[in-house]
Amino acid sequence: MKPVQTKSWLVAAALVAAAGGAHAQKAGDWVFGAGALLYAPQDKTTPLRFTSPVEREIPGSGASVKNATTLGLNLHYFITDNWAVEGVLGVPPRIKLDGAGTLAPLGQLGSARLYAPSVLGKYFFGSADDKFRFSAGLGLTYTKFGSVRLNDGLQNTLGGALGLPPGVSSTSAKIDSKLAPVLNVGFNYAFTKNLGMTFSVSYIPMKTKATLTTQVRGNTVAVSQTRVRLDPIVPFLYLTYKF
Template sequence: MKRTTFQAGLIAATMLVCAGSAQAQKAGDWVFGAGALGYLPQDKTTPLRFVSPVDRELPGSGADVKNAVTLGMNLHYFVTDNWAVEGVLGVPPRIKLDGAGTLAPLGQLGSARLYAPTLLGKYFFGNADDKLRFSAGLGVTYSKFSSVRLDSGLQNALGGALGMPPGMSTTTAKIGSKFAPVLNVGVNYAFTKNLGMTFSVSYIPMKTKATLTTSVGGNTVAVSQTRVRLDPIVPFLYLTYKF
């Protein structure tokens, strides 16, 4: 009877775990990791509001920030057997924004690239020669949104709210960059002396503001804003290699 691909993979993983003696991380070690990094916003937005030339809210308008997954990479340096400094970078994902409330019929409103380098101080519980270690960390991230694009549906809706026919106006957007704290917990397993796997989860309490500028013929005719609470949960599953 042929083994399934899953069974074969499970047997191979078991052999890898049992092979050789494993030593986790100790003072002076550099540990590189790479894997799947998620961005799961627990978002809430205020209604879109014109702030110039008049102060007027679009009643019931809202937005929904979608989840994203990208390639994440990190590097630990172990200052002691238990304390480490971690830097995290990811291939900037494109974060998509869908309409909510009265804007829900528009579907996707726009998207932006997210750059979020992170620096953490982490404590690893247990001893350097333990295969299984838990960790907890605290740090800071800098979230920068660039290449912001607004879809035609939102462009036309904003123009229509100003009494303009579709295609007459153009709207650009800017999302504020922010420093924010990061809370992190993780579980780390050493397969061999050098190879391991980690699953960590971070929580980032963060607010920002999006400013939309509507223009006709290069001249600004209106400015609108919305405030966004992102508060993302960031799961990170990655393989590690100790140098």
Template sequence: MTHQAKKWMLVAATAMLASSAYAQKAGDWVIGGGALLYAPQDSTTPLRFVSPVERELPGSGASVKNATTLGLNVHYFLTDNWAVEGVLGIPPKIKLDGAGTLAPLGELGSAKLYAPSVLGKYFFGNPDDKFRVSVGAGVTYSAFRSIRLSQGLQNTLGGALKLPPGASSTSASIDSKWAPVFNVGANYAIDKNWGVTFSVSYIPMKTNATLTTQAGGKTVAVSKTRVTLDPIVPFLYVTYKF
């Protein structure tokens, strides 16, 4: 074997070893953390009193604002191509602004969103590839906690009941929901342990909000609205492979 042939064989072997260092293969654990944006493609039905009589607040509506938080996830590779992913993070504060006839009120309220997700994902290509595209699907459970309503909205609801400002108080609850998650991602291995991923999820989801108004220690009215969230969730995060 000539010196030149030995040289090329050494280069090829080095390249193969370097390539295999980037592998995400069966049995690997990969953790990640980064910026997660919750971007609702939202709509609401007009707020409607359902008790003691049914009556709609004409033209009333609301808009859910985008929220950014720290997202955390973990992958476990079942095979060289299939992985299970769990996603959670610091619950973002979701803010609700008035729309339609409620627009002059500005912010109507806020809530903390708890939405852990579990997905099955398929990674295209070979485990030694530095760049891999993934697709996935799974489920999420969304729960809304620490719900707060603005004083402006509370006074508006009280006024609709012919009550003076401050004579009533309104609390709210939002139904927790299971919903499907659809995901696509681009994954780049920086070295044998570190990488970066950008993924986008879509979550078709509708829920109901119930507002209970009290005066003098008694419930005087109940109102409801249906909220379509359908969020798009971009997630940019750094990964570390064990």
């Protein structure tokens, strides 16, 4: 091979190597992400049951938790070229609860604000220089429900089940906070040295309990409960920026 040709090949190889390195997610990198996060519960509830003053069930009662979309934010820190720690936080969406079974005619029963920060350990397959990388992760999320509101239809139904006329009683609700595992897979693509896009899907097996307290003039007259299996699937599509 002629010296000029040899030099040309060396230059081309250097350019390819530089282009590959430009897309690296390597040890020590911080990668910030922001995009659309969907909370899609695969829910199932038990019938609403009074636990005091006497135990009895509202036959055929049920509820369905609706999907919610919000702005998701996350941050990766790459410990090595393949291992990273990720923190995820969504702007808390308001989750709506619809009636099911004998409560279906009531429509929306209530709503709650969802707080669910997560921390995951993730493994990125392939080389740090690859533009396209697949990842898998495992972590924990702490799920808290705040600002719980119950609609008038459910309030009146609970009061009526106790033999009270509409408007006499008021009912408040509390949903238990839970620590749950997170299983995650993702596909990551680098457009430039710093900018990329990721699509990930998480699954969170989780059960919780809602406790409803009915009062008349500030005095508790009944307590009722339902258990909820949420098991949400959480797709997350977001742009990334590497520092």
